[in-house]
Amino acid sequence: MVDNRQNTAVTMRTPRARVKGLGASGHGASHWWMQRLTAAANPFLILGFVVIIAMMSGRAYPEAVALVSHPVVALILILAVISVTLHMRIGMQVIIEDYVHDRGWKLIALFANNFYAVLIAVACLYAILRVSLGRMV
Amino acid sequence: MAPTVRPTVAQPLSPHLQIYRWTWTMAMSVFHRITGTALYAGIALVAIWLVALASGPAAYDWVAWFFGSIVGRLVLFVYTWILMHHMLGGLRHFIWDFGHGLDRERRLWLSRGTLIGSTLLTILIWALALVLR
Numbered sequence: 001m002v003d004n005r006q007n008t009a010v011t012m013r014t015p016r017a018r019v020k021g022l023g024a025s026g027h028g029a030s031h032w033w034m035q036r037l038t039a040a041a042n043p044f045l046i047l048g049f050v051v052i053i054a055m056m057s058g059r060a061y062p063e064a065v066a067l068v069s070h071p072v073v074a075l076i077l078i079l080a081v082i083s084v085t086l087h088m089r090i091g092m093q094v095i096i097e098d099y100v101h102d103r104g105w106k107l108i109a110l111f112a113n114n115f116y117a118v119l120i121a122v123a124c125l126y127a128i129l130r131v132s133l134g135r136m137v
Numbered sequence: 138m139a140p141t142v143r144p145t146v147a148q149p150l151s152p153h154l155q156i157y158r159w160t161w162t163m164a165m166s167v168f169h170r171i172t173g174t175a176l177y178a179g180i181a182l183v184a185i186w187l188v189a190l191a192s193g194p195a196a197y198d199w200v201a202w203f204f205g206s207i208v209g210r211l212v213l214f215v216y217t218w219i220l221m222h223h224m225l226g227g228l229r230h231f232i233w234d235f236g237h238g239l240d241r242e243r244r245l246w247l248s249r250g251t252l253i254g255s256t257l258l259t260i261l262i263w264a265l266a267l268v269l270r
Contacts (some may be wrong), residue, residue, distance in 0.1 A: 027205060036231070036234070037187075039227045039230075039231065040231070042224070042227070043224050043228065046220065046224060050217070050220075050262060053213075054262070054265070054266040055268075057204070057205070057266065057270075058205065059187070059201075060268065061194040061197050061198065061201075064197065064201075065190065068187075068190060077187075081163060084180065085180075087242065088177045088180065090158075091173050091177070092173075092174070092177055095170065095173075095174065119184075120180055120181065120184050123184045123186075123187070123188055124183065124184050124187050126188075126191070127184075127187035127188045127189075127191035128187060130191040131190055131191050
């Protein structure tokens with residue numbers, strides 16, 4: 001099917017429908033909203049994260065495992081990882097859209113950005129769950 | 138139907154960034170993006186630390202040794218400062234998003250406040266961490 005979205009002469013679609021999804025990377029305003037939603041959550045989660053890290057420093061392995069396996073600590077870490085990785089994925093996408101103009105390189109950069117964000121998120125979440133749930137058995 | 142051909146007009150070019158005098162708002166805007174990029178890379182350290190914790194004592198001891206070393210502590214200190222700077226920068230953007238603090242005096246002080254506040258917060262966090270140890 002021919003993509004006539006940008007050609008106003010050959011389509012009866014409304015102006016809004018024509019531009020929907022035509023952001024620099026095929027996304028509309030949802031990223032703008034998600035970036036602010038995660039930005040609002042981040043300070044609280046990050047301050048919790050900083051306190052946890054400070055409590056961790058200099059601790060031996062069993063104590064470190066005990067701390068991360070505490071439900072409140074594990075919950076703060078899980079929420080922080082989700083909010084931060086969503087936020088950083090969108091932030092880096094904006095930077096790519098602003099500075100990488102070559103279509104091929106932009107596609108590669110956007111793929112790499114998504115893979116990196118998902119890798120970080122899954123690695124962190126798996127580690128937190130393994131440490132905290134492993135204690136129950 | 139062939140796509141409509143738009144007449145090409147010589148567009149006036151906007152002057153490049155380097156002809157402008159550096160201002161606080163501009164510098165802090167650029168710095169917000171740089172700190173965001175640094176945090177993007179730095180979160181890999183968090184992932185390594187958590188995965189090491191999940192892997193067992195041998196891996197964890199190695200990572201704990203690194204973060205306890207002079208270089209590791211320096212990395213953590215700079216990371217704290219970058220984190221606080223990006224956090225305050227984000228809160229500043231929230232204030233501006235809601236239409237406040239956009240006059241000359243306030244936007245200047247909000248931008249300066251980001252740098253001063255992030256430095257103070259970083260020192261406070263490290264002082265508390267060292268005292269409460």
